[in-house]
Amino acid sequence: MNLAQIAAVTIFIAMFLTIVLAERYLPRHVVTLFCGLLTLAIVFGLCMRSIDAILESVNLRAFFTREFWYAGSSSGEESAGINWETITFITGMMIMVEGMTKAGFFDWLCMRLAKLVKYRPTPLLISFMLMSFVLAMFIDSITVILFLAAVTVELGRLLKIDPVPMIMSEIFCANLGGSATMCGDPPNIIIGTKLHYSFLDFFLNTGMIAGISLLLIVVYFYVMFREELNSEKISEDDIKNLPDPMSLIKNKRDFNISCMIFGAAVVLLVTHSITGLTVSSIGVFIAALTILAAGRGAVKLVKKIDYETLLFFIGLFVVVSGLELTGILDIIAGFIGRVSGGSLYIMVAIILWISAIASAVVDNIPFAATMIPVIKSLSATMGVDLHILAWTLAMGTDVGGSATPIGASANVVGVSKAAKSGHPISWGKYCRLAIPAVIIVMLVSMAVIFIRYC
Amino acid sequence: MEGQILISLGREFGSGGHKIAQELAKRLDIEYYDENILDKMFGEESDLANEMRDYDERKPNPFLFRRVRGYSSSMEEILAENIFDFVRGKADNGESFIVVGRCGDVILRDYKRHISFFVLGDMYDKIIRVSDRCQLSEREAINEIQRMDRMRKKFHNKYSEIKWGDSRGYDLCINISRLGVEGSADVLFDFIKRRLEMIG
Numbered sequence: 001m002n003l004a005q006i007a008a009v010t011i012f013i014a015m016f017l018t019i020v021l022a023e024r025y026l027p028r029h030v031v032t033l034f035c036g037l038l039t040l041a042i043v044f045g046l047c048m049r050s051i052d053a054i055l056e057s058v059n060l061r062a063f064f065t066r067e068f069w070y071a072g073s074s075s076g077e078e079s080a081g082i083n084w085e086t087i088t089f090i091t092g093m094m095i096m097v098e099g100m101t102k103a104g105f106f107d108w109l110c111m112r113l114a115k116l117v118k119y120r121p122t123p124l125l126i127s128f129m130l131m132s133f134v135l136a137m138f139i140d141s142i143t144v145i146l147f148l149a150a151v152t153v154e155l156g157r158l159l160k161i162d163p164v165p166m167i168m169s170e171i172f173c174a175n176l177g178g179s180a181t182m183c184g185d186p187p188n189i190i191i192g193t194k195l196h197y198s199f200l201d202f203f204l205n206t207g208m209i210a211g212i213s214l215l216l217i218v219v220y221f222y223v224m225f226r227e228e229l230n231s232e233k234i235s236e237d238d239i240k241n242l243p244d245p246m247s248l249i250k251n252k253r254d255f256n257i258s259c260m261i262f263g264a265a266v267v268l269l270v271t272h273s274i275t276g277l278t279v280s281s282i283g284v285f286i287a288a289l290t291i292l293a294a295g296r297g298a299v300k301l302v303k304k305i306d307y308e309t310l311l312f313f314i315g316l317f318v319v320v321s322g323l324e325l326t327g328i329l330d331i332i333a334g335f336i337g338r339v340s341g342g343s344l345y346i347m348v349a350i351i352l353w354i355s356a357i358a359s360a361v362v363d364n365i366p367f368a369a370t371m372i373p374v375i376k377s378l379s380a381t382m383g384v385d386l387h388i389l390a391w392t393l394a395m396g397t398d399v400g401g402s403a404t405p406i407g408a409s410a411n412v413v414g415v416s417k418a419a420k421s422g423h424p425i426s427w428g429k430y431c432r433l434a435i436p437a438v439i440i441v442m443l444v445s446m447a448v449i450f451i452r453y454c
Numbered sequence: 455m456e457g458q459i460l461i462s463l464g465r466e467f468g469s470g471g472h473k474i475a476q477e478l479a480k481r482l483d484i485e486y487y488d489e490n491i492l493d494k495m496f497g498e499e500s501d502l503a504n505e506m507r508d509y510d511e512r513k514p515n516p517f518l519f520r521r522v523r524g525y526s527s528s529m530e531e532i533l534a535e536n537i538f539d540f541v542r543g544k545a546d547n548g549e550s551f552i553v554v555g556r557c558g559d560v561i562l563r564d565y566k567r568h569i570s571f572f573v574l575g576d577m578y579d580k581i582i583r584v585s586d587r588c589q590l591s592e593r594e595a596i597n598e599i600q601r602m603d604r605m606r607k608k609f610h611n612k613y614s615e616i617k618w619g620d621s622r623g624y625d626l627c628i629n630i631s632r633l634g635v636e637g638s639a640d641v642l643f644d645f646i647k648r649r650l651e652m653i654g
Contacts, residue, residue, distance in 0.1 A: 021516050142522060306523060363520070405527045406520040416525035419532040422496065424505055426529065427518065 004047035008322035011038050012370075015319055016362065029308040032315025039322035048326070057081040057321040069281045071196075080321040080373070082314055085193040085280040086186070090140075091310060092283025093183065096261055097143050098304045099290040102297070103254035105262070106147035109135075111245040114151070119159055119239055121229040125166050126218055128152065132170040133214055136177030137184050137207075138266055141410035144174045149417035157421075159238045164423050165225035168433055171414040172217060172402050176441065178410075179398035180210035183269055183279065186313075187368030187397040191390055193280075194372050198273035205391045206398075209448045213399075213441040220437055257293045261286060316366055324373040333377035344384055344454050348392050349446065351375065355396025356442055360403035368397045388453045395445040403438040405430045455650055459484055459550040460568040462558030464610070464618065467602035468580035468587075468595070470630050471573035475554045477639040482646070485551035487541070495540050509533045511555055513608040534613070555606060559623060560614040569649055571642060572624040576631035625649070 001009075015035035019028045044053040055061070059081035062068050068085060100106065113131055117123035128148060135144045148170045149163075156163030178185030182192035182202040192202060222229075249255045268275070268282045277285075291298045323329050340346035351371070358367050375389035401408030405415045405427060415425050459482055465471025472488050479486035487494065492503040492510060509529040519528035526532060538561045541553055545565055553562070559570040575583075577599075584595040607618040616623030626645055630638045 023516065023521060309523075406518065409520075409522040412520045412522040412527040413525045415527045416532060419529055420536070422502060424502070424509075424529050424532075426505075426508075 002047075002326075004043050005326045005328050007047050008039065008043045008326045008328055011035050011043065012319055012323055015316075016366070019363075027308060029311035029315065032312050032319060034315070036315035036318030039319050043322040043326060053325050056325065057318050059084060067278070069278055070276050071278055080324040082317040082321075083190055083193055083369075085278060086189045087310055087313055088280040089183070089189060089193070089283035090186070090313070091305060092285070092287035093140065093265075094305050095287040095290045095301060096258075096265060097139055098301050099254070099294060100258040100262060101143070101147075102250065102294075102301070103258040104248045104250040105255060105258050106143075107151065107248040108245050108255070110147060110151035111243065111248055114155060114242075115245055119155070119234055119242070121159075121161055121234070122222070122226075124155070125169060125222065125225065125229060128166055129169045129173040129218055129221065130214075132173040133177035133180070133210075136174040136410075137181045138262075138269065141174040141178045141185065141408065142413050144177075145171055145410040145414045146417070148174075149414045153417060153421040153423070155242070156423075158241050159234050161234070162228060162423070163421070164418060164425060164429075165221070165228055167414050167418045167423075168425070168430070169217075169221040169225075171410050172221070172434060172437055173214065174410045175399060175402040175408050176210050176213060176217060179395055180207040181269075185394075185398045186365045188394050189279070190365070190369055191372060191394055193278075195376070195386060195390055197387070197390065199269045200273050201387070202394070203270075205387070206394050209391070209395055209441075209445050212448065213444045216440050216444065217437055220440060224433060254293070258290075261289050261293065264289065313365070316369055320366070320369045320373075323370065329370065329373040330377045330381075333374045333381065336374070337378055337382045340382075342382060344388070345450060347378065347382070347384060348388065348449050348454065351389060351392045352396045352442060352446055352449070355393055356400025356403070356438060359397045359400035360407040360438070364397040364401040364408060368393065371397070385453070388449065391453075392445070392449055395449075396442070399438055399441045399445070402441075403431065403435050455482065455647065457650065458545075458548050458567045459646065459650065460545055460562050460565050461552040461646065462562050462568065462570045463552060463554050464559055464570070464572040464606075464624065465555065466574045466580065466619070467599050467606065468584040469573050469575035470579075470583060470635050472554050473635050474573055474630065474639050474642065475552050477635065478642060478646070479552050481639070481643055482550070482552075485544075485549065486554075487551055487556075488554040491537060491540065491553070491556065495536065506533055510537075511609050512605060513612050530609075534609070538613075555610075557610055557613045560610070560616075567650065567653055569646055570624045570626075572619055572621070572627040573638070574619065574627065574629050576629070579631045 015031055018026060018031045040054050040057060044050055044057060057080065062084045113127050114124060117127050132144055132148055149167050152163045152166045152170065179188065180203065182188050182197065182199045188202060191197065265282065265286045268277060268285070272279065272282060291301065294301050336347065336350055340350060355367065355371065371393050375393055376386065378384060379386040379389055402411065405411050405425065415430065418425050461478065463471055463475045475488065476486055492506050493499060496503040496506065510533060512530045514528035514530040519526060537556050541558065541561050544551055545562060562568040580599055581592055581595045584590060584599055585592060588598065590598060610618035614623070621627045626642070628638050628641060633641065
């Protein structure tokens with residue numbers, strides 16, 4: 001290993017450990033930004049003495065390329081460094097979701113669905129799982145769980161049912177739904193934008209695996225919770241205490257507009273491989289529509305953007321580019337290639353299970369960002385179809401995160417919401433339920449990938 | 455004594471701090487919150503209170519929790535915040551009480567009628583007390599005292615700039631081994647009386 005490689009690895013490990021150990025003192029976006037600056041200064045500046053590497057890592061020129069705004073699904077120049085397409089798209093979706101929240105869309109949707117199934121526990125469990133899955137296909141899973149968990153806790157209180165089974169199953173389905181599309185989960189957005197896959201590419205591949213898994217997961221959670229669900233008796237009086245879904249709409253005009261913007265986002269995403277619009281232009285378009293519709297409330301809306309997450313991504317991309325441009329990730333790819341002996345089956349199994357296990361214990365976003373160059377290199381050196389490895393990585397990182405309370409952001413939010421309302425979910429309780437479910441999905445993923453692609 | 459009385463009492467494990475707190479609560483005729491705070495929050499002997507006891511006054515393991523957009527997955531942190539809200543709520547309602555440990559000195563610091571104490575003891579006395587109470591050998595008692603104090607210190611220091619047991623963070627620190635439980639309670643009671651007279 002040369003000096004630049006040692007520095008890049010040291011900064012990467014230091015970033016990971018600092019995020020975990022010093023979160024109270026240093027927010028994670030500060031850590032990644034600082035480590036990003038160190039990468040630019042030490043790895044590219046001092047060790048490599050390469051201005052080109054710094055420019056490639058910062059990647060500001062991306063904004064001025066045609067491919068950033070308009071491109072076919074598989075065209076475009078590949079570069080290491082900050083993935084501005086991901087940042088722009090996430091920002092746009094954050095603004096849209098904020099507008100929908102302000103209008104009362106999510107509260108209305110949850111209560112409307114609950115009313116449709118007449119507030120009966122088993123249909124509630126299943127319909128909320130499906131809703132969580134579908135919403136998470138288009139909206140970030142944190143937002144989905146923030147609302148679903150809050151409504152579930154409230155429903156549980158008013159209907160006198162234990163909300164924990166529902167919250168657990170909603171969390172799992174949000175992560176599973178996120179794996180079904182390009183925009184559902186940050187690892188997929190990064191994989192899609194970096195490797196130039198479209199929404200439809202994801203939907204027809206990981207979406208199919210997620211769909212099959214969903215059927216099994218609904219059965220699994222029903223079997224696990226059937227006794228608790230069937231013992232709940234809901235009276236007419238309980239139902240009378242519930243708010244009318246229409247009363248949750250804060251402003252009819254804003255509500256209608258936010259529904260239309262959400263609909264437009266879905267259509268644009270589904271058709272972007274046909275229209276040629278990139279996710280960054282969709283993000284900008286959706287954000288612009290939401291801001292225009294918000295009128296005087298636009299400033300408030302923009303202020304609510306989760307800037308810390310965006311800065312976290314920016315720093316992270318720079319640190320990972322340090323590993324990529326110094327060739328560390330090629331070494332890891334070479335190692336996986338040697339261990340697998342060139343067998344695609346073994347390669348898929350290694351990537352799937354290592355991604356799942358790693359994502360269960362560390363944040364899946366840095367893991368996915370790091371693994372993308374690895375699978376690219378693996379594909380180039382071993383002559384394997386890149387898309388097979390991309391779907392494998394997506395399923396492993398998206399669903400593996402469901403195994404523990406800290407594996408994915410949705411889990412943290414769901415567990416926190418439940419505990420704050422007086423329903424603690426310990427590590428033991430969470431893992432006992434979630435790990436078998438993750439194993440089911442991983443086995444389905446492995447089977448589908450083996451049968452369909454190998 | 456007239457008006458609201460808010461007392462926080464930090465203590466070393468085995469020092470007899472909770473006994474002093476009980477004695478003061480009796481003399482002042484005010485509510486006493488120690489381990490029983492969970493019963494008050496979640497209901498007497500409820501399953502939830504018992505489940506939460508494992509997370510009470512503990513600092514979370516940094517490898518076992520994460521924070522996302524201000525939401526923490528740590529049961530220890532969530533319970534601590536719930537306890538802080540409960541204590542603040544009682545104080546805001548004008549109730550008088552004594553709270554043992556649980557960062558009471560930190561949460562109540564800005565309340566005018568708050569008095570904070572820290573109770574310590576000689577190791578020899580603490581060993582005897584812990585050995586008797588927990589049926590432990592001398593060595594085991596020492597280990598238990600060190601383990602519990604380490605835990606309390608980590609918990610306290612997570613939420614406070616002023617370190618656990620640092621005399622600058624309390625109105626009065628007292629070594630219970632010098633005057634015993636009764637004698638120490640007398641001193642603290644007298645201090646409370648004079649301090650409240652001064653505050654008015």
